[in-house]
Amino acid sequence: MSKSENTVLDNLSEAIGSTPMVRLDRLTANLPGTIVAKLEYLNPGFSKKDRPALQIILDAEESGKLSPGQTVVELTSGNMGTGLAIVCCARGYPFVAVMSRGNSPERARMMRALGAEVILVDQAPGSVAGQVSGADLHLVEARTQSVVAERGAFRADQFTLSGNMRSHLLGTGSEMLRQTGGNLDAFVDFAGSGGTLAGVATALKQHNPEIRCYAVEPDGARAPAGGNRDRPEHPIQGGGYNMEALPALQDVELDGYLEVSADDAVASARMLARTEGIFAGFSAGANVAAALQLLQGDLAGKTIAVIICDSGLKYLSTDLWQ
Numbered sequence: 019m020s021k022s023e024n025t026v027l028d029n030l031s032e033a034i035g036s037t038p039m040v041r042l043d044r045l046t047a048n049l050p051g052t053i054v055a056k057l058e059y060l061n062p063g064f065s066k067k068d069r070p071a072l073q074i075i076l077d078a079e080e081s082g083k084l085s086p087g088q089t090v091v092e093l094t095s096g097n098m099g100t101g102l103a104i105v106c107c108a109r110g111y112p113f114v115a116v117m118s119r120g121n122s123p124e125r126a127r128m129m130r131a132l133g134a135e136v137i138l139v140d141q142a143p144g145s146v147a148g149q150v151s152g153a154d155l156h157l158v159e160a161r162t163q164s165v166v167a168e169r170g171a172f173r174a175d176q177f178t179l180s181g182n183m184r185s186h187l188l189g190t191g192s193e194m195l196r197q198t199g200g201n202l203d204a205f206v207d208f209a210g211s212g213g214t215l216a217g218v219a220t221a222l223k224q225h226n227p228e229i230r231c232y233a234v235e236p237d238g239a240r241a242p243a244g245g246n247r248d249r250p251e252h253p254i255q256g257g258g259y260n261m262e263a264l265p266a267l268q269d270v271e272l273d274g275y276l277e278v279s280a281d282d283a284v285a286s287a288r289m290l291a292r293t294e295g296i297f298a299g300f301s302a303g304a305n306v307a308a309a310l311q312l313l314q315g316d317l318a319g320k321t322i323a324v325i326i327c328d329s330g331l332k333y334l335s336t337d338l339w340q
Contacts (some may be wrong), residue, residue, distance in 0.1 A: 029108035034061055034068045034101075035189050039197045039323075044293040045306070051313040052321045053306065054202075056194055058328070059298055063100040065328035066190070067176075070213055071101030073185035074174045075109060089114060089171040093162040095150065095210070096125025097328050098176050103132035114171065116162040120150040124332050137161065148336055182213030183220070183266045190214065191221025194323055203320035204230040206276060206308045208301040212266035214325060219270050230273040230317070234308040237279040282307040284338055287330070297330040300338060 027033055037060050042053040058066035078084035089112045092102055099115035106113035114135045117126060126136045139161050142153035166173045176182045194202070205222055207215040212233075219231035280300075287303025290296045305324040312322055333339060 030062050031072050031105045031108040034072050034105075036193065037061060037190075039194065040294070040296075042290075042294055042306070045289060046310075046313065049310070049313045050319040051317065053309045053313070054198060054321060054323050055294075055296065055302075055306075055326050056190065056323065057296070057326050058190070059296075059302070059326050061101075063097070063104050064331065065097035065100065066186075066214055066325055067097035067328075068101035068104065069185035069189050070176055070182040070211075071098060071105045071174070073188075074176070074179050074181035075102070075105050075111070077179070077181040078172055078174070079109075084111070084172045087111065089169050090174050091116065091162060091166050091169065091171040092174040092176065093117070093155075093158045094125075094129075094176075095121050096129070096332060098174075098211075099129045099134065099136070100125065100132065102174055103129045103134040107133050114165055114169070116158055116165060118150045118154045118158050120145060120147055120154055122148065122333055122336050124334060128332070137165065176211045176213065178265055182211055183216040186214045186217025187221050188217075190325075191218040194218065195221060195225050198321075198323070200225050201321060202226075202229050202323050204232065204273075204309075204312060204317055204322045205324075206232045206234050206305055206312070206322065207325050208234040208278075208304045208308075208327065209264060209267070210301070212264035214327075215272075216266040216270045218323075218325075219272065223271060231271070232308065232312075233267070233272055233275045234278055234304050235275055236283075236304070237277050276308040276311060278304045278307045278311075286310065287338060290326075291330065296326060298326045299328045299330055299333050300336075301327040303338075 037057050039054050039056050042055055046053055061068040090106050091114045093116045103113050115129050116137045118141055119138045120141045129136050139158045145151055145154050205218055209215055215233055222229040283300050283304040286307040287298055290298055290306060309322040309324050
């Protein structure tokens, strides 16, 4: 799952992975320590979800669970759906994305442009547009299950299939170790499905158990950490759904959970753009905000790795860039 500079690729799915890392030295100029960022928004679908999209489809093909021409279905906040739209287009499968209307409309438009059928599910009563809650996700899950049953489709379930975590264990985490020479003290990632955090944390701790790995959660929706859950609606799309159990994280040794406010996530995303030229989304801002917390606390002077999860282009209609 890596691109080659010396080869003409057979299809776009072969361009997934091998993303660069960059030091955020301008952003941390007045702080002790270093943040290094894995630029997953430079994948073809502009997000880290391209990796599990490809791995899940490859696994299903190998196991025989996905037949030639069979429809693929998955719920998505937009990124997994975009990755699956690209992979399914390249490998010859119809794809149906099921998404809450609370997610930014750019995502649905992009998936449709890539040939996907997009089913939008109304938000739960009382939900706020642009702020997808656990109640909204439950509605999307129910609709996804019905579509799978109606169409005899393969469910590319990012929450339960091992290909999600393994794509980051074999790809993202291994690449980060090569790119940094293994010289990392910590890693933080916003917990969505948990696959990136689980895969990268496993790779890093296999290399050095002393590398500290943290889940990043929104203020007010800290279900996995067992913290406060009084504000389940928040603008950090793609996670923080108030879900207590994330299967990908069940067997992973984490060193803690970091709480990030929506305001800090937004401020950090904007600072990334202004100081580093990295045009990213809410969750990347949350990751950077969490890393900055650590550099100003217990990990002052250390090197912390973060994921730049997706592109700011997917949020042009939201408050992030107003």
